[in-house]
Amino acid sequence: MSDQAIGSRIAYVRREAGPTRPAPIMTRGVFAWVRENLFSTPMSGVLTIGSLLFVLWVAPDTFRYLISDAVWQAPDGVACRAPGAGACWAFVAAKFEYFMYGSYPRGETWRVDVTLVLGLALILWLLIPRLPRKGMAAFAFFVVYPVVAFFLLRGLEGVLPIVETNLWGGVFVSLLVAAVGIVASLPLGVLLALGRRSQLPFVKFFCVVFIEFVRGVPLITVLFMANTMLPLFVPQEWTPDRLLRPLIGVSLFAAAYMAEVVRAGLQAMPKGQFEGAMALGLPYWKMMRLIILPQALTTVIPGIVNSFIALFKDTTLVAIVGIFDFLRTVETARLDPVWAGPTISTTGYVFAAIFYWVFCFAMSRYSQMLERKLAAGRRR
Amino acid sequence: MAASPLVKTTPVTNDIAVEIVGMHKWYGEFHVLRDVNLTVRRGEKIVICGPSGSGKSTMIRCINRLEEHQQGTVVVDGVPLTNDLKRIDEIRRDVGMVFQHFNLFPHLTVLENCTLAPIWVRKMPQKQAEEIAMHYLTRVKIPDQALKYPGQLSGGQQQRVAIARSLCMSPKIMMFDEPTSALDPEMVKEVLDTMVQLAQDGMTMLCVTHEMGFARQVADRVVFMDRGEIVEINTPEEFFKNPQHERTKLFLSQILH
Ligand SMILES: Nc1ncnc2c1ncn2[C@@H]1O[C@H](COP(=O)(O)OP(=O)(O)OP(=O)(O)O)[C@@H](O)[C@H]1O
Ligand SMILES: [Mg+2]
Numbered sequence: 078m079s080d081q082a083i084g085s086r087i088a089y090v091r092r093e094a095g096p097t098r099p100a101p102i103m104t105r106g107v108f109a110w111v112r113e114n115l116f117s118t119p120m121s122g123v124l125t126i127g128s129l130l131f132v133l134w135v136a137p138d139t140f141r142y143l144i145s146d147a148v149w150q151a152p153d154g155v156a157c158r159a160p161g162a163g164a165c166w167a168f169v170a171a172k173f174e175y176f177m178y179g180s181y182p183r184g185e186t187w188r189v190d191v192t193l194v195l196g197l198a199l200i201l202w203l204l205i206p207r208l209p210r211k212g213m214a215a216f217a218f219f220v221v222y223p224v225v226a227f228f229l230l231r232g233l234e235g236v237l238p239i240v241e242t243n244l245w246g247g248v249f250v251s252l253l254v255a256a257v258g259i260v261a262s263l264p265l266g267v268l269l270a271l272g273r274r275s276q277l278p279f280v281k282f283f284c285v286v287f288i289e290f291v292r293g294v295p296l297i298t299v300l301f302m303a304n305t306m307l308p309l310f311v312p313q314e315w316t317p318d319r320l321l322r323p324l325i326g327v328s329l330f331a332a333a334y335m336a337e338v339v340r341a342g343l344q345a346m347p348k349g350q351f352e353g354a355m356a357l358g359l360p361y362w363k364m365m366r367l368i369i370l371p372q373a374l375t376t377v378i379p380g381i382v383n384s385f386i387a388l389f390k391d392t393t394l395v396a397i398v399g400i401f402d403f404l405r406t407v408e409t410a411r412l413d414p415v416w417a418g419p420t421i422s423t424t425g426y427v428f429a430a431i432f433y434w435v436f437c438f439a440m441s442r443y444s445q446m447l448e449r450k451l452a453a454g455r456r457r
Numbered sequence: 458m459a460a461s462p463l464v465k466t467t468p469v470t471n472d473i474a475v476e477i478v479g480m481h482k483w484y485g486e487f488h489v490l491r492d493v494n495l496t497v498r499r500g501e502k503i504v505i506c507g508p509s510g511s512g513k514s515t516m517i518r519c520i521n522r523l524e525e526h527q528q529g530t531v532v533v534d535g536v537p538l539t540n541d542l543k544r545i546d547e548i549r550r551d552v553g554m555v556f557q558h559f560n561l562f563p564h565l566t567v568l569e570n571c572t573l574a575p576i577w578v579r580k581m582p583q584k585q586a587e588e589i590a591m592h593y594l595t596r597v598k599i600p601d602q603a604l605k606y607p608g609q610l611s612g613g614q615q616q617r618v619a620i621a622r623s624l625c626m627s628p629k630i631m632m633f634d635e636p637t638s639a640l641d642p643e644m645v646k647e648v649l650d651t652m653v654q655l656a657q658d659g660m661t662m663l664c665v666t667h668e669m670g671f672a673r674q675v676a677d678r679v680v681f682m683d684r685g686e687i688v689e690i691n692t693p694e695e696f697f698k699n700p701q702h703e704r705t706k707l708f709l710s711q712i713l714h
Contacts (some may be wrong), residue, residue: 142473256602287701299638349556349558349559349560350560350562352556352560353521353553353556353560353561353562354562355521355523355549356552356553356554356556356560356621356623357549357550357573357574357578357622357626358522358546358547358549358550358574358578358626359546359573359574359577359578360542360546360578361542363577363578367573367577368573371564372562372563372564375564
C-alpha cells in the first residue's frame with residue numbers, strides 16, 4: 078500500500094515494523110563527502126577550484142626551494158651563495174648546537190638534554206590520560222623537578238661546574254621561559270580571577286588593579302620594568318638573576334591574561350552549582366577546588382591553550398632585555414660571515430617558524446583531544 | 458521596627474528544629490519577606506505554598522543562609538544564624554536542600570556526587586562514604602546508576618540522586634524547593650514517592666511545592682505565603698476544606714479546579 082493511500086485514510090494503525098533500507102548512494106561515502114564539503118553551493122565550488130589552483134601554483138616553487146634545490150651538506154656558505162641555490166640547511170646543521178643551547182659550554186650540554194628529557198617525560202606522564210598516578214606526577218613535576226632542573230642547569234658547587242645564566246640560550250631558554258610562564262600563570266591566574274570576584278573589597282581592588290594594569294601595557298614594557306624595577310625592590314645582594322627577571326615578568330603578564338580567561342569560565346558557571354555545593358556545607362576553597370574550578374576550567378580549555386600559545390610565541394620578546402632565546406640565536410647566527418649569503422636569513426627564519434609552529438600546533442591538537450575526552454559523558 | 462526581644466535566647470526545649478522570629482528581608486529597596494514567624498518541631502513536615510514570587514524560595518533559603526536576612530532571628534537546631542562562616546557551614550551540613558533544577562555536579566559520577574560532601578566535609582573514609590551512598594541510592598531505587606554521570610539520567614532519576622546526595626550527609630532537616638516542577642509529568646510520582654517514604658521515616662521536612670496531593674498525604678501543617686508574608690498556617694484538612702483568608706481562598710480556587 079502506498080504512503081499516499083495510507084495518509085488519505087481517516088484511521089490507520091501500523092501492524093508490522095517498516096523495512097530498514099541502506100541510505101541512497103548519493104548520500105554515502107567519498108562522493109557524498111566531496112559534494113557536501115567541496116561543492117555544496119556554486120560559491121563553494123568556485124572557492125574549491127580557486128584554492129586548488131593556488132596550491133598548484135605555489136607548491137612546486139616551495140618544494141624546489143625547501144627540498145630539491147636546498148643545500149643539505151656544506152662546510153661553509155660557499156655552496157649556499159651559488160645562484161639558484163635553495164634553502165641552506167647546511168647552515169642550520171652547522172649552527173644546530175648553538176640554536177639548541179646558546180653559549181652553554183659544549184662539554185656540559187648533556188645537562189640540558191637530561192633536564193629536557195626529564196621534563197618531557199614528566200609532562201607526558203601528566204598529559205597522557207591513560208597513565209596512572211597523576212597526583213604523584215604532579216608532585217614530581219611541580220615540586221621536585223624545578224629544584225632538580227635548577228641544580229642541573231645552574232650547577233652545584235663541588236659537584237657540577239656552575240654555568241652562569243648569561244651563557245644560557247637557544248631553544249633551551251625559549252622552552253624554559255615558556256614552561257615557567259605556563260606553569261606559573263595558571264595558578265596565579267586562577268587566584269587573580271577568584272580575587273576579582275571576591276566579596277572582600279581590598280582583595281578585589283588589588284586583583285582588578287593588577288589585572289587591568291598588566292593587561293593595559295605591552296609585554297615589552299612589563300619586561301623592561303621587571304628588568305629595571307625588580308632590583309630596586311630588594312637588597313643589593315638579593316638582586317634577581319638577569320634571567321629570573323624576565324621569567325617573573327612573563328609569568329605576571331601571562332597570569333593577568335589567564336585571570337580573564339578563567340573569570341570567563343567562572344562567569345559561565347550556573348548559580349545552581351555554587352548553591353548545590355554550599356548547601357552541602359562545603360567551605361569556599363573546597364567548593365572552588367572540587368566543584369567550580371574543574372568545570373569552569375574545562376569550559377575554557379580553548380582559551381587557556383590559546384593563552385599558552387600566545388605566551389609561547391611571546392617568549393621571543395625576552396630577547397629585548399638581553400636574553401638569548403631561540404629566535405635571538407637565529408638572528409645572531411645569520412650574521413656569521415662564514416655563512417653570510419642571500420638565502421641564510423630565509424633559511425633561519427623558516428627553521429624558526431617550523432619550530433614554533435610544531436609546538437603551537439601540538440598544543441592546539443592536545444587541547445582539542447582533551448576537550449573531546451572531557452565532553453564525553455559529561456553533558457549537562 | 459525594633460529587633461525582636463527574642464534575639465539572644467536559644468530554644469530551651471530541644472525538640473525545635475527551626476525557629477524563625479520576626480524575619481525581614483529586602484532585595485535592595487524591595488521588601489521580599491515581611492515579619493515571617495515560623496517554628497518547626499523535630500519530625501514535623503511543613504508544606505509551603507503560595508503564588509509565584511511570594512517569597513517561598515527566599516524564606517527557606519534564609520534557613521541555610523543561601524540568602525541573608527536583615528532583621529529578626531533564625532535558629533536552626535539550636536544554633537542562631539550569624540555571619541560566622543564556620544557556623545553557617547555547620548548548619549548547612551545538617552540541613553539538606555533539594556533544588557528545582559537538581560544542581561547535581563555534572564563532572565562527577567552519581568556515586569561521586571553522593572560521596573563528595575561526606576568525604577570532604579565530614580572527613581569520612583572513602584569506603585564508608587561509598588557504602589552509605591549506595592545505601593541511599595538503593596533507597597531512592599537507582600543503585601544501578603551509581604557509575605553514570607548525571608547528564609545520562611532522566612530528570613526524575615537526577616532528582617532522586619539529589620535527594621540521596623543530601624541524605625548522605627545525614628541531615629537533621631530536609632528542605633525541598635519545588636522538587637518536581639521541572640519534571641515531566643510521568644516522573645513526578647517517582648520523586649514524590651521518595652519524599653513520602655522519607656516523611657514516613659520521620660525526617661523533619663520543609664517542602665515548597667504545589668503538589669497538593671502530597672501536602673494532604675504527609676504535611677502536618679500547610680503554610681500559605683503571599684507577597685512576602687505568611688498569610689495562613691493550618692493543618693492540611695482545615696487548610697483545604699476551610700481556608701480562612703481571602704487570598705488563600707483565591708489561591709486555592711486557582712490551583713484546584
Ligand atoms: N536575587 C534577587 N534580587 C532581587 N529580587 C529577587 C531576587 N530573587 C528573588 N527576587 C524577588 O523576590 C520575590 C520572591 O522570590 P522567590 O523566588 O522567593 O519567590 P517564590 O515564591 O519562590 O516564587 P516561585 O514560585 O516563582 O519560585 C520575587 O518577586 C522575586 O522577583
Ligand atoms: Mg521559588
